[in-house]
Amino acid sequence: MSFDWPFFWHYLLRPSAAYLNGLMLTLVLSVVAQSLGTVIGLFAALGRMSHIAPLQYLVRGYVWIMRGTPLLVQIVFIYTGLAAGGIFRFEDISLGILTIPGNVQAGLVALSLNEAAYMAEIIRAGISSVDSGQTEAAKSLGMTYGLVMRRIVLPQATRFVIPPLGNEFNAMLKNTTLVSVIGVPELLLTTETLTSATFRVFELYSVVALYYLTLTTLWGVVQGRIEARFGEPTAQTPTEASFGERLFGRTLARMARGKL
């Protein structure tokens, strides 16, 4: 076996600036795509559950396509495909000192739209898990649909959504590697660039694997904390549930006051 240990340690412990940039891009892509995906997914879920039939079918079709085709195909289609077809070309956007390259935008769009389809199903399941009596009680107090959702249903759906959302973000951290095919210099593409210069595939892929493993492990810890904070689904042991609910309630109160 040929494994250059010094080379391995060097790249693991003293990553180059380009490598750290790649890492940063991976993180930014993951967080932004997951956030956008969650927001779009929320509206898709509400659309899917609405009484307006065309809206339902629209969302169903959307979910069907996004979950039924490979993410890699979607990424290339959105960036290269649309441009080649003369339909839409992602141009670089300049925001003062920061320039967002076209391929990064396309990668974000693809990741977000793909994620939204999965989040739509997760959020729909979360909303369905909230007892219909909650909605009826809220309605009987004169709440409009928007209020019922915002004040009563969604806060209670959150606890059902948080665990799968965590898993989605874990997957997202790794799925960002796919945008390397359209030239987004995230962690994997940076690694590939390095390998083509050094031919040290074994060592460098070990390094990049460890980086992803570290990211997902750290996220696992954070996820555990978030889940503890939002409380377990109600209540085998009353004291525990009330503690969780208290935290939950306080968080919501803060959200309502716009401090979170």
Place this chain on the structure above:
Amino acid sequence: MSGATAKILDSIGGLPEPSNDEVVRAVDVRKSFGDLHVLKGVSLAVRRGEVVVIIGPSGSGKTTFVRCLNHLEKIQSGRILVNGHLIGYREVGGRLIEDRGRNIARQRREIGMVFQRFNLFHHKTALGNIVEAPIHVLRIPEATAIKTGRELLARVGLADKADAYPSQLSGGQQQRVAIARALAMKPRLMLFDEPTSALDPEMIGEVLDVMRKLAREGMTMIVVSHEMGFAREVADRVVMMDDGQIIEEGPPEQFFAKPSHKRTQAFLSKIL
């Protein structure tokens, strides 16, 4: 209304008989779930301050009827007016068209509802449950809502439970909070859908006490219940439903002493 006023009203036999202003008028209400006809033309008028108890076997449509009164269920035909307003629908050229959600929500503000399963908001404290709608629907200042909320909690005997979550309360306590929550909207009509059916026997009394007090204070109430003692004591009128229809109604003394309908007799003999 203060306790003293209630006492005075008691001594003169309740609120003065209102000039026949109707709070509820339901006319020939029909509803079906697919092939199943749940309501086969139900008509009922309820005057201000009146307490109407609806009894009947399960599946007779009494719960469905009460849920139609605040449009938690759609109806296929007929008219329901509460405080003179058509509920849930607009009438266009003699046909009923379902109203916009916003308008329906507005109509529901004046109709309090208490459910069999309490349906307290699990993520809110007892006080939080009570002030939620006044703050966010009526846009009452938070401090005012909280003050009123505490008074309401005291009125249902739960002043010390303001910060308790529903999971920390007994069924009877939850139902009393639910009543306070409905009252916080200052409704002109209260609907009770089997409010004591999900309770352990020892907790039924505390909920009925609150309802009794409310009736004495002059609240207009429609109560679906199997509590015959309550009906006998508090109701101005008992209504018997069977198979999607009202088959008999009358003041409790007469209703329980000599029910005229055979099915009422059979039902009462089973339940009393």
